[in-house]
Every structure is written in structure tokens, then in C-alpha cells.
Amino acid sequence: MSKKLSKEEKKNRKKVKPGRLAKREAMVGIAFISPWIIGALMFLVYPLAMSFWYSLNNIRITPLGQFFNYVGIGNFTQILMVDTEFPLELADYVISTIVSVPVIVVFALMIAIMLNQDIKGRGVFRLIFFLPVIIVSGPILGMLNAEGAGSVTAIDIQAITNAVEETLPKSIAEPISDLFENMITILWYSGVQILIFLSSLQKIDRSMYEAAKIDGGSGWECFWKITLPTIKPMILLNCVYTIVYISNNDQNAIIELIKNSMFSGTKEKGYGYASAIAWLYSFVVLLIVGLFALAFIAKKDVYAKQVKKAKKAHKKELREIKRVGRRSARHAKKREREQAKQH
Amino acid sequence: MQKREKENKQSNTNGQAAAVKRPKFNKDKFRKFMLGTKERQGFLKVFCIYALLICIGFIYLNPILHMISRSFMSLNDLLDSSVNWIPSAIDLSNYAQAAKSMDFWRSLGMSIIIAGVPTICNLISCAVIGYGLARFEFPGRNVVIGIILFTFILPTQITMISTYLLYTNMGIIGTLWAFVLPSLLGMGINAPIFILIFWQFFRQVPKVLIEAAQIDGAGYLKSFFKISLPSAAPAIITVSLFSFVWYWNESYLTELYVSGVKVKTGWTSLVIQLDNFATNYNSYAQTATGGATRLNESINMAGTMLSVLPLMLMYFILQRYFVESIDRTGITGE
Known part of the structure; x- marks a missing residue:
């Protein structure tokens, strides 16, 4: 054992070739994750490659076997140029996602902040707000919506949507009135997010708020200057989670479209066509995730920025001083020379 | 600074007045009670939080409550517009039919x-x-x-x-x-x-x-x-x-x-x-009762309730593990 330890120490002291122990550890580690490697090859890399190949083909399944017919980008042009179904659904999906993700996240944050106050019965409220996560699934949501349980009977939603539609232009009003109509669905999607926010809020150091209060900061200022910057990574996490959840949800019309075109018997549709839709759809989803990530990606914090700025200014000043010094030295020499000439 | 001095004066005069007269309704105290001090939360704030939480909680549970109440209603209750939430009699036949068809x-x-x-x-x-x-x-x-x-x-x-x-x-x-x-x-x-x-x-x-x-x-x-x-x-x-x-x-x-x-x-x-509830139910109804009973909202809701029930039971029994799970997973960074 002592031999091994000394070897490890040596490895730590200077980077040489990995020792025998490190090599063996690496081998065991790879052995441990080997199921994942096989799984990734089988259910990630191979399907990805195949579905890309499928999207370039027209596939027909007959009792005699599968027939591939290479059509190049034919499927994509068919989807985007000829059939109107997918572009329309996609536009709907993009607009509703971009509208509802901020709403869900902000709502979850509000609830979490309220639950984080010193109130009684926090456990009960947590229980209620997390319940939808357990029972929500496509068919159940569909059934509830179909029977009119998805909207709040106590609030006159029709009046709100009418008011919105009258005052705003149609393109803006439509997503907003959709938002009100699907209020419960949106609220129901925020269960996990509330808990994530709540547990991150509880981890913020109390003494920070106390210090801020002593310095005369109000609750409002504390929220913007302490709470929000601290939970910023959680906001990004929740945004991503929400987007992924909405995109993979059974209620999503595009997913239904993919399945329908997979099993439709028409000549131009089929597995190839469905694969092409799936590729386009995935691209759009990743794009939206990227968009939100870009908006929230952790920038360097303000203090570090200011320090850097100050350092830069200081360096510039130093350079300036040096330059002035050099210039004055030069001038002095010049004058000396001139004086020497005159003499 | 001037403002603060003014405030001090005011509170002083207030305090003197309170000391002399001892009125039943102390304005300063009332304000403190409503808006809160640095140590205590104000009544108004706590009240607002509770009201909001209860309202939102109700909206959250609305579909589930709706589902439960509807699933117990008989056909007469469904058609009767005066029956809104509480069914006149608990009708379990919806559950029996839904269970059989499912x-x-x-x-x-x-x-x-x-x-x-x-x-x-x-x-x-x-x-x-x-x-x-x-x-x-x-x-x-x-x-x-x-x-x-x-x-x-x-x-x-x-x-x-x-x-x-x-x-x-x-x-x-x-x-x-x-x-x-x-x-x-x-x-x-x-x-x-x-x-x-x-x-x-x-x-x-x-x-x-x-x-x-x-x-x-x-x-x-x-x-x-x-x-x-x-x-x-x-x-x-x-x-x-x-x-x-x-x-x-x-x-x-x-x-x-x-x-x-x-x-x-x-x-x-x-x-x-x-x-596939509708098709299942229709095929069941035709074989069992000769197509006499039609699918209605109560049966739909009873079916939904049945498919949710096992998970709901599990959730309420093991709720501690569910709710604390997010804390435990360390997803919020330790």
C-alpha cells in the first residue's frame, strides 16, 4: 500500500505518465460506466445517425420488407413548402413556448418567495403545489380539459380575453388570451420549479439580509441585489427544465403530428417524413434552449468587472505617466543639446 | 436629516399624547401592527401572503376537486343546473361502469x-x-x-x-x-x-x-x-x-x-x-348493456379519477420523500 501511496504522491507532485494505480482506476471507472457507453451507442448514436439517413429517404413498409428510396432533401421541402401543417404548428409552438416559459418561471419564483416567508402550514402548501407533478400526464390533462375542468369556473376568463383582444393588436393578443385560457395547465407545469426555487432560496445566507438591513436596504432592494443574483443559475435551470418539459409533453401538437405521419399510409409520408419533422423540431427546441441560455448565461459578477476595469485604468495611468516621463526626458535632452549648440 | 428630525419630533409628540391621554385607538401602534416593524412582520403582509397562497392553491386544486365532485354525480345532478359542487346523492355506479370498461x-x-x-x-x-x-x-x-x-x-x-x-x-x-x-x-x-x-x-x-x-x-x-x-x-x-x-x-x-x-x-x-376511454366504453356498453347507457361527464371523470387514484394514494402516503427529494438531490448546488 505504501508503494501505491508514494506513487500517487509522485503523480501529484509533477505531471508524469499516469501510474499503475491511476491506470487501473481508470479501467475500473470505464468498466462501471460501460453500460452507459453501450447504451449511448445503441440508443443514441445509432438512432441519431439512422434517423438522419431516414430523413433523406422515402421509406415504405410492406409485408415483404422495408424499401428505401433516396430522395435527398425531398422530405424537408415537402414539409416546409407543400404541406402547411408543420410550419403552422411550429409557429404556434414557438410563440406559446416563448410566452409561457417566462410566465411559468416568474410564477414559480413568486410562489417560492411567498412560501419562503415565515408562515405556518408551509408543508401543506408545498404538498398542494407539488401534487400536479405526480398526476399530470397527457391523457389525464386531455380529459380534464375536455370536460371543462381545466379552466377556473370562479373567474370569468372570457371577459379577460375579450378585453385583451379589444385593446391589443391580434398578433399580440392571441398568445395572451391563450395564456389565460390555459391558466391551470400553465400553473400545473410549475411544481418542480417551485421546489427548486424554494430550496435554493432557503440556502441563501440569512446574515446577508441582516447586513443589508443594517445598511438601510429595503426588502425591495434586498430582492434585486441579493436574492435575484444568488438564484440566477436556478432561473436558467428552471427555464431549461420548463422548455424540455413543454417540448416533450404528450399534449404537444407536434409530437402527435410526428406519430400520425409515422403511421399514415399516404405515399409521401411515413418514417422518412416523420424523421425529417423530428430533426427540424429538435433543431428548433435546441435553438430555443440556446436562446434562453444566452440570456441567462452567467456573466462575470459586477464586482469582478469593476476590479478589472479599475486595474485597466490603473495600468493605463501608469503607461501615461511613463510616457510623460519619457517625453519630458526627451525634451530635456533636446533642450540641453540646443543649449550646447548655442554655446 | 431634516426629515428625520421632523419624524422624531412627531413621534415624540405622539408618545407624549399617548402618555397623557392613553386613547384606546393608538394610531402609531396600529400602523406598526399593520405594516410591521423590523422585528415582526406586519399583519397586512402576512394576510396578503396567506390570501394569495390560498387563492392560488384553490386554483391549483380546482380541476381535481371538480373531477372528484363530478365523478360522484348521477345523470340527474349533471343536468340539474342548481347542483354545482356537491352532488345530491353519492352515486357510485359511475365508478363501477368506468372500472368495468377500463x-x-x-x-x-x-x-x-x-x-x-x-x-x-x-x-x-x-x-x-x-x-x-x-x-x-x-x-x-x-x-x-x-x-x-x-x-x-x-x-x-x-x-x-x-x-x-x-x-x-x-x-x-x-x-x-x-x-x-x-x-x-x-x-x-x-x-x-x-x-x-x-x-x-x-x-x-x-x-x-x-x-x-x-x-x-x-x-x-x-x-x-x-x-x-x-x-x-x-x-x-x-x-x-x-x-x-x-x-x-x-x-x-x-x-x-x-x-x-x-x-x-x-x-x-x-x-x-x-x-382510449371513449372507444373502450362504447364497446363495453354495447356488449354489456346493449348500448343503453351513454358516456357522460360523470363516467369520464370517474375513469380519470380511477387512473389517478393509485398515484395520489402513493403521493399522500410517501409525500415526505417526494417533497424533500428536490432538496436531497443537491440539484440546487451544495
Whole structure:
């Protein structure tokens, strides 16, 4: 054992070739994750490659076997140029996602902040707000919506949507009135997010708020200057989670479209066509995730920025001083020379 | 400064007035009570928070309450506009009919199998993979973690079609193997999340502990089973609960891979039965009662209730583990 330890120490002291122990550890580690490697090859890399190949083909399944017919980008042009179904659904999906993700996240944050106050019965409220996560699934949501349980009977939603539609232009009003109509669905999607926010809020150091209060900061200022910057990574996490959840949800019309075109018997549709839709759809989803990530990606914090700025200014000043010094030295020499000439 | 002085003066005069007259209604005290001081929260704020929380909680529960109340209503209650929330008499025949048309007990058993078996496989594979990522250093580890994160974001639809064809060629479509195989290889539903949970957990196990075990002669497997796994009990509970719930609620992939879209295999689950509730009910009604009873809202709601009930029971019994799970997973960063 002592031999091994000394070897490890040596490895730590200077980077040489990995020792025998490190090599063996690496081998065991790879052995441990080997199921994942096989799984990734089988259910990630191979399907990805195949579905890309499928999207370039027209596939027909007959009792005699599968027939591939290479059509190049034919499927994509068919989807985007000829059939109107997918572009329309996609536009709907993009607009509703971009509208509802901020709403869900902000709502979850509000609830979490309220639950984080010193109130009684926090456990009960947590229980209620997390319940939808357990029972929500496509068919159940569909059934509830179909029977009119998805909207709040106590609030006159029709009046709100009418008011919105009258005052705003149609393109803006439509997503907003959709938002009100699907209020419960949106609220129901925020269960996990509330808990994530709540547990991150509880981890913020109390003494920070106390210090801020002593310095005369109000609750409002504390929220913007302490709470929000601290939970910023959680906001990004929740945004991503929400987007992924909405995109993979059974209620999503595009997913239904993919399945329908997979099993439709028409000549131009089929597995190839469905694969092409799936590729386009995935691209759009990743794009939206990227968009939100870009908006929230952790920038360097303000203090570090200011320090850097100050350092830069200081360096510039130093350079300036040096330059002035050099210039004055030069001038002095010049004058000396001139004086020497005159003499 | 001037302002503060003024305020001081005011409070002084107020205090004097209170001391002299002792009125019943103290304005200053009342204001403090309503708006709160630095030490105590104001009544107004607390009241607002409670009111908001209760309102939102009601909106949250509204569909479920609606479902429960409707499921007990008889046809007369449904048509009677004066009956809004509370049914005039509790009618259990809706449940009986819905249960019969859904073939409740058989579907329940199959749901448990469809959700339970992949959950166990998920648990085994994700624990092993998470341990491998957390405990060992090997080249390309960060790449693996990156790919796992990426698979979480990537929509499943992109690999769905070729996976479907792969299963068809392997001959496991329409059997439980279509769920078991990927979950054994760490590619089940939401497996990236579970792997990350285990990874987070095993990273917190002190390395000294494992090294001590190694000095005492424990091998890699023994130190995994005897030391790391027992200390990861919260992660095991979280993963198994969520995996079970997500497999239970998954209707899309279950229908595609296991129970069949066009041609039905023997497999079914409660959620899928609910998805095809109308057709199921009609075929049941025609054989059983000769098409006498029609599908109505109460029966629909009773069917929905039946398919939700097992999970709801589980949630209320094990609610502590569910609600605390997010804290435990360390997703919020320790």
C-alpha cells in the first residue's frame, strides 16, 4: 500500500505518465460506466445517425420488407413548402413556448418567495403545489380539459380575453388570451420549479439580509441585489427544465403530428417524413434552449468587472505617466543639446 | 436629516399624547401592527401572503376537486343546473361502469409491472453509472457528463423513429423488453436526471472512507455495495419514486413501444386505457348493456379519477420523500 501511496504522491507532485494505480482506476471507472457507453451507442448514436439517413429517404413498409428510396432533401421541402401543417404548428409552438416559459418561471419564483416567508402550514402548501407533478400526464390533462375542468369556473376568463383582444393588436393578443385560457395547465407545469426555487432560496445566507438591513436596504432592494443574483443559475435551470418539459409533453401538437405521419399510409409520408419533422423540431427546441441560455448565461459578477476595469485604468495611468516621463526626458535632452549648440 | 428630525419630533409628540391621554385607538401602534416593524412582520403582509397562497392553491386544486365532485354525480345532478359542487346523492355506479370498461384490475396490475420493472432496472444502471462517474478519474469523463446533459435537452422524438425500427428488427416491439433494455443500459425515460442525481450523491461520499475500506482489503465492488450504496439511500428513494411516476404517466412511448399503436398487443396501462376511454366504453356498453347507457361527464371523470387514484394514494402516503427529494438531490448546488 505504501508503494501505491508514494506513487500517487509522485503523480501529484509533477505531471508524469499516469501510474499503475491511476491506470487501473481508470479501467475500473470505464468498466462501471460501460453500460452507459453501450447504451449511448445503441440508443443514441445509432438512432441519431439512422434517423438522419431516414430523413433523406422515402421509406415504405410492406409485408415483404422495408424499401428505401433516396430522395435527398425531398422530405424537408415537402414539409416546409407543400404541406402547411408543420410550419403552422411550429409557429404556434414557438410563440406559446416563448410566452409561457417566462410566465411559468416568474410564477414559480413568486410562489417560492411567498412560501419562503415565515408562515405556518408551509408543508401543506408545498404538498398542494407539488401534487400536479405526480398526476399530470397527457391523457389525464386531455380529459380534464375536455370536460371543462381545466379552466377556473370562479373567474370569468372570457371577459379577460375579450378585453385583451379589444385593446391589443391580434398578433399580440392571441398568445395572451391563450395564456389565460390555459391558466391551470400553465400553473400545473410549475411544481418542480417551485421546489427548486424554494430550496435554493432557503440556502441563501440569512446574515446577508441582516447586513443589508443594517445598511438601510429595503426588502425591495434586498430582492434585486441579493436574492435575484444568488438564484440566477436556478432561473436558467428552471427555464431549461420548463422548455424540455413543454417540448416533450404528450399534449404537444407536434409530437402527435410526428406519430400520425409515422403511421399514415399516404405515399409521401411515413418514417422518412416523420424523421425529417423530428430533426427540424429538435433543431428548433435546441435553438430555443440556446436562446434562453444566452440570456441567462452567467456573466462575470459586477464586482469582478469593476476590479478589472479599475486595474485597466490603473495600468493605463501608469503607461501615461511613463510616457510623460519619457517625453519630458526627451525634451530635456533636446533642450540641453540646443543649449550646447548655442554655446 | 431634516426629515428625520421632523419624524422624531412627531413621534415624540405622539408618545407624549399617548402618555397623557392613553386613547384606546393608538394610531402609531396600529400602523406598526399593520405594516410591521423590523422585528415582526406586519399583519397586512402576512394576510396578503396567506390570501394569495390560498387563492392560488384553490386554483391549483380546482380541476381535481371538480373531477372528484363530478365523478360522484348521477345523470340527474349533471343536468340539474342548481347542483354545482356537491352532488345530491353519492352515486357510485359511475365508478363501477368506468372500472368495468377500463378493465381496472388487469390494467392496474399491468401498469404496476410496466412502471415497476423499468424502475428497478433504471435504479441499478443509474447507480452504477453515477458511481463510475463520481468515484473514478478516467480520460473523457467530462465528455461523458456533457453528453448526458445534452441527451436531457435533446427531444426524444429525434431518436424515436429509428429506435422503433430497431426494436422491430430485434423483435422486441410490443414486449416489456422495449422498456427494460434501454433502462438497463442507462437510456431509460429521464435517465440523465437520475444519473446526475446519483453522481451528485456519490461525490459527497468522502473518499477517505473508500480508501480506508480498500486498505482493509475491500475490492471495488465491495466498497460500492457496502459503503457508497447504503449512504445513498435518499437518492435511491428519490430515483425510484420519480422513475415509477414518470413511467406510469408515460402514455406516448408506452403506446408506441409496448402496447402497440395500430395492432394492440396484450399490454396496456391505466393511462392508455384512459386515452382510449371513449372507444373502450362504447364497446363495453354495447356488449354489456346493449348500448343503453351513454358516456357522460360523470363516467369520464370517474375513469380519470380511477387512473389517478393509485398515484395520489402513493403521493399522500410517501409525500415526505417526494417533497424533500428536490432538496436531497443537491440539484440546487451544495
